[in-house]
Amino acid sequence: MVNLIVDGKNISTTEGTMLLEAIRGAGISIPTLCAHEAVSRSGACRLCVVEIKKGNRTRIVTSCLYAAEEGLIVDTKSERVLNVRRLVMELLLARCPESEVLQKLSKELCVEPQARFIADSDKGKCVLCRSCVRVCEEVVGVSAIGLFSRGSHKTVGTPYNEKSDACIGCGACVYVCPTGHIEMFTTGDKRKIWGRTFKMKTCDTCGRYFAPVDQLKYISKKTGVPLKELAICMDCR
Amino acid sequence: MKENPDTQARRVQDDLRLNYGPNKKFITICAGTGCRAYGSLKVKDALEAELKKQNMNVEVLATGCFGFCEKGPMLVIHPDKYFYQQVKVEDVPEIVSKTLAKGEVIGRLLYRDPDTKKTLFREEDLPFYKKQLRVVFGRNGMIDPTRIDDYLAIDGYQALGKALSEMTPEGVISEVKKAGLRGRGGGGFHAAFKWEGARRAHGSPKYVIANGDEGDPGAYMDRSLMEGNPHSIIEGMIIGAYAVGAQDGYIYVRNEYPLAVTHLTMAIASAKEAGLLGKNILGTNFSFDIHITKGAGAFVCGESSALFASIEGRAGEPRAKYVHAVEKGLWDKPTALNNVETWANVPLIINRGADWYAAIGTEGSKGTKIFSLVGKINNTGLIEVPMGTTLYEIIYDMGGGIPNGRKFKAVQTGGPSGGCIPESLLDIPVDFDKLYEVGSMMGSGGMIVMDDRSCMVDVARYFLAFLQEESCGKCVPCREGVRRMNNILEDICAGKGREGDVELLEKIATGVADGSLCALGGSAPNPVLSTIKYFREEYEAHIKDHRCPAGVCKALITYSIIPEKCTGCGLCIKVCPTQATSGEKKKAHKINNDKCTRCGACIESCKFEAILVK
Numbered sequence: 001m002v003n004l005i006v007d008g009k010n011i012s013t014t015e016g017t018m019l020l021e022a023i024r025g026a027g028i029s030i031p032t033l034c035a036h037e038a039v040s041r042s043g044a045c046r047l048c049v050v051e052i053k054k055g056n057r058t059r060i061v062t063s064c065l066y067a068a069e070e071g072l073i074v075d076t077k078s079e080r081v082l083n084v085r086r087l088v089m090e091l092l093l094a095r096c097p098e099s100e101v102l103q104k105l106s107k108e109l110c111v112e113p114q115a116r117f118i119a120d121s122d123k124g125k126c127v128l129c130r131s132c133v134r135v136c137e138e139v140v141g142v143s144a145i146g147l148f149s150r151g152s153h154k155t156v157g158t159p160y161n162e163k164s165d166a167c168i169g170c171g172a173c174v175y176v177c178p179t180g181h182i183e184m185f186t187t188g189d190k191r192k193i194w195g196r197t198f199k200m201k202t203c204d205t206c207g208r209y210f211a212p213v214d215q216l217k218y219i220s221k222k223t224g225v226p227l228k229e230l231a232i233c234m235d236c237r
Numbered sequence: 238m239k240e241n242p243d244t245q246a247r248r249v250q251d252d253l254r255l256n257y258g259p260n261k262k263f264i265t266i267c268a269g270t271g272c273r274a275y276g277s278l279k280v281k282d283a284l285e286a287e288l289k290k291q292n293m294n295v296e297v298l299a300t301g302c303f304g305f306c307e308k309g310p311m312l313v314i315h316p317d318k319y320f321y322q323q324v325k326v327e328d329v330p331e332i333v334s335k336t337l338a339k340g341e342v343i344g345r346l347l348y349r350d351p352d353t354k355k356t357l358f359r360e361e362d363l364p365f366y367k368k369q370l371r372v373v374f375g376r377n378g379m380i381d382p383t384r385i386d387d388y389l390a391i392d393g394y395q396a397l398g399k400a401l402s403e404m405t406p407e408g409v410i411s412e413v414k415k416a417g418l419r420g421r422g423g424g425g426f427h428a429a430f431k432w433e434g435a436r437r438a439h440g441s442p443k444y445v446i447a448n449g450d451e452g453d454p455g456a457y458m459d460r461s462l463m464e465g466n467p468h469s470i471i472e473g474m475i476i477g478a479y480a481v482g483a484q485d486g487y488i489y490v491r492n493e494y495p496l497a498v499t500h501l502t503m504a505i506a507s508a509k510e511a512g513l514l515g516k517n518i519l520g521t522n523f524s525f526d527i528h529i530t531k532g533a534g535a536f537v538c539g540e541s542s543a544l545f546a547s548i549e550g551r552a553g554e555p556r557a558k559y560v561h562a563v564e565k566g567l568w569d570k571p572t573a574l575n576n577v578e579t580w581a582n583v584p585l586i587i588n589r590g591a592d593w594y595a596a597i598g599t600e601g602s603k604g605t606k607i608f609s610l611v612g613k614i615n616n617t618g619l620i621e622v623p624m625g626t627t628l629y630e631i632i633y634d635m636g637g638g639i640p641n642g643r644k645f646k647a648v649q650t651g652g653p654s655g656g657c658i659p660e661s662l663l664d665i666p667v668d669f670d671k672l673y674e675v676g677s678m679m680g681s682g683g684m685i686v687m688d689d690r691s692c693m694v695d696v697a698r699y700f701l702a703f704l705q706e707e708s709c710g711k712c713v714p715c716r717e718g719v720r721r722m723n724n725i726l727e728d729i730c731a732g733k734g735r736e737g738d739v740e741l742l743e744k745i746a747t748g749v750a751d752g753s754l755c756a757l758g759g760s761a762p763n764p765v766l767s768t769i770k771y772f773r774e775e776y777e778a779h780i781k782d783h784r785c786p787a788g789v790c791k792a793l794i795t796y797s798i799i800p801e802k803c804t805g806c807g808l809c810i811k812v813c814p815t816q817a818t819s820g821e822k823k824k825a826h827k828i829n830n831d832k833c834t835r836c837g838a839c840i841e842s843c844k845f846e847a848i849l850v851k
């Protein structure tokens with residue numbers, strides 16, 4: 001166990017726990033956008049910053065990536081922390097003015113849009129948190145999507161924005177996206193995602209369309225379970 | 238009896254040493270990238286041909302950069318050490334028949350001090366070189382970097398021999414610690430602490446890496462070292478690897494440096510052949526190998542975690558981790574990453590001792606530093622000075638001051654994300670801590686000098702535009718914040734600045750500095766914050782009075798002709814691309830501001846300083 005002080009409160013947690021979990025465990029809220037539990041952490045959004053004090057030195061760190069240490073003094077609402085958080089929210093609101101998720105979050109954090117920033121119109125709702133890329137690589141295992149270009153030109157998508165042969169249409173990326181940027185339409189026997197249309201498979205038991213054929217084929221290949229056995233939807237299993 | 242590695246190294250040297258005795262006649266000619274561009278290789282070929290023709294047996298050594306690149310091609314004739322600059326192929330016959338055959342100097346090839354108008358014979362007499370202390374960089378000019386023998390002849394690999402035979406790894410670390418060597422690539426971290434950390438860290442294999450990415454525009458000291466004295470870097474790395482307990486090393490070289498790659502590759506091969514690198518170095522049981530990786534081209538690839546990612550074959554993006562590279566660096570193994578110049582200092586420390594080294598420099602910054610001097614300065618090039626040399630000495634004594642009698646305004650140190658230092662601080666001693674204190678940094682040692690015709694808002698905008706493009710785009714504060722700061726700066730320069738913009742810039746800057754994932758974003762606000770700190774009134778003039786005091790921001794200036802000064806010569810009419818100037822001969826001319834694009838052509842042409850920019 002390690003003991004630390006967060007906003008004046010004594011907290012203990014198991015060794016190796018990230019500050020984010022330790023702090024939230026103590027009932028103190030920390031906003032996050034890129035720390036999805038299904039994927040590894042990238043430290044991209046910087047919303048979860050806290051100020052830590054070790055000896056005489058204080059530092060701003062992202063709580064989602066900093067492991068709790070014995071004797072650490074953490075301030076989750078210092079002026080510097082709030083300034084970073086406010087800035088991140090203002091920057092993201094200007095990038096994705098349409099995002100309801102960001103609008104709601106900024107209300108909670110009492111951040112108004114910065115009038116001096118001209119809002120973007122070409123970025124959709126993507127905050128570049130990377131969760132979709134990571135889930136596709138780390139959980140699904142096909143790496144159909146990635147990040148391209150640098151700086152403010154950075155985008156997420158399939159290589160060259162072309163239809164990806166690697167994508168199995170599973171929709172995991174949609175599921176982890178915090179802002180609902182990724183468009184997926186499933187109607188009857190078809191699913192459209194990342195510019196590609198997938199054929200859906202009906203459940204052998206109830207006859208309902210439940211998963212793209214490509215996804216079932218991929219799972220079968222990867223796990224060795226015959227396709228036949230996978231042809232039953234979760235509800236009927 | 239088995240030869241001790243030190244004696245072995247010394248014996249090789251004695252065999253070789255002096256070929257270049259004190260009275261031996263030979264020529265060193267700079268074949269660095271700069272002088273090559275001026276045709277130094279042609280001069281070298283011509284010299285060799287002419288010597289053959291005149292039946293003279295004088296060796297011509299193609300060396301690395303001498304530092305004074307703008308005067309290239311340049312050569313030194315030994316043993317008299319006559320220094321000839323801006324040498325052309327046509328000069329060659331005369332050099333051979335006069336200087337080499339009879340010892341006569343050729344006046345027009347010597348350097349003339351523009352201040353005293355005196356002709357100077359030797360390199361060390363030039364004001365540019367006089368106050369320098371070129372212990373690391375100066376050796377460039379003594380050797381042909383493609384020949385290991387040359388390096389051995391200047392005591393090369395002697396430090397390695399000493400380290401392997403007389404010192405324990407811990408002893409090497411404590412010597413480097415005592416010397417106080419700090420990293421030359423940016424942060425100024427103590428090298429010995431890094432090595433100690435990597436030595437103690439669990440995990441195997443361990444790595445040492447030389448960072449030769451050098452992404453700062455205008456900086457080329459690392460290139461010059463890699464091209465001009467590759468063995469000094471390699472020797473430093475071998476010693477470092479011995480200290481750290483590393484088996485493998487990498488040199489990460491910027492993709493645009495083909496000559497550096499060639500020379501490093503040759504150096505690695507010949508060091509291996511000589512038993513100085515590879516298995517059982519100098520007969521000991523210490524083995525170490527070095528590989529070269531070519532950089533991916535982005536500025537951010539010089540950042541440590543991005544560099545590791547790049548060597549590992551992944552996208553060169555920084556990684557957010559609060560575990561130090563000495564524990565988990567390349568492939569998550571203990572790694573000591575140092576800048577090329579840092580490594581090149583190591584043999585010197587081992588050879589001459591920590592006490593000698595620590596006697597150079599200031600309290601907190603020891604040794605020398607190589608700087609690249611560019612911008613509005615008379616002598617541009619690379620200089621090496623003891624830490625603690627003042628900015629004034631660098632800019633005026635070595636740099637020869639500001640051209641055309643203009644006034645110094647600021648110097649930007651530390652690369653694109655460094656800060657601008659004003660005239661009032663020219664007396665500060667240049668070292669890691671002092672530069673940081675005044676809102677700038679050492680960075681890799683770039684210095685861009687600006688005169689009174691530079692607009693500091695425009696300067697900040699220029700650097701932010703660079704950084705916006707170079708941000709990897711991973712984290713929000715840097716990707717979005719640098720862009721927004723740049724937008725505001727663009728607005729201010731375009732006359733669209735608003736009340737409150739300066740305060741807003743300060744607020745964004747603080748958030749970007751605090752919140753960014755890596756040091757690119759962490760330091761990106763420096764150009765903005767330092768120019769606001771020292772030149773706030775210039776920002777205010779743009780925003781409140783719609784005026785660019787330096788006369789740079791085109792939207793905020795008008796050109797006019799001072800009637801009293803104009804002689805009506807008509808030159809400005811000839812040069813104006815938009816026919817904005819007009820007037821009768823011998824009568825004062827006029828500028829039509831609706832047509833004028835503020836290109837400045839008329840100013841350049843007017844001999845009477847009759848054109849006013851306001």
Ligand SMILES: Cc1cc2nc3c(=O)[nH]c(=O)nc-3n(C[C@H](O)[C@H](O)[C@H](O)COP(=O)(O)O)c2cc1C
Pocket residue numbers: 419420421422423424425426448449450451452453536537538539540541542574575576577579681755756757
């Ligand atoms: C954006 C960025 C670019 C960098 N580029 C370089 C570089 O080109 N060369 C270099 O030696 N260090 C560079 N650094 C610093 C390195 O991260 C690292 O601190 C350094 O190589 C360590 O060596 P040193 O301690 O010997 O200076 C850069 C840092 C950042 C944040």
Ligand code: SF4
Pocket residue numbers: 132135136140142143144145166167168169170171172173174193194
């Ligand atoms: S839908 Fe395609 S891109 Fe999205 S996670 Fe699944 S495989 Fe990857």
Ligand code: SF4
Pocket residue numbers: 125126127128129130131132133156173176177178179180181182
């Ligand atoms: S699409 Fe969604 S999940 Fe993917 S990077 Fe953008 S915001 Fe994150």
Ligand code: SF4
Pocket residue numbers: 537555707708709710711712713715716753754755756757758759
């Ligand atoms: S600070 Fe800039 S360069 Fe560094 S990780 Fe963030 S976006 Fe990339």
Ligand code: FES
Pocket residue numbers: 031032033034035042043044045046047048049062063064065
């Ligand atoms: S949640 Fe920690 S950086 Fe995004």
Ligand code: FES
Pocket residue numbers: 267268269270271272273301302303304305306307309311
């Ligand atoms: S390249 Fe010749 S002096 Fe620099």
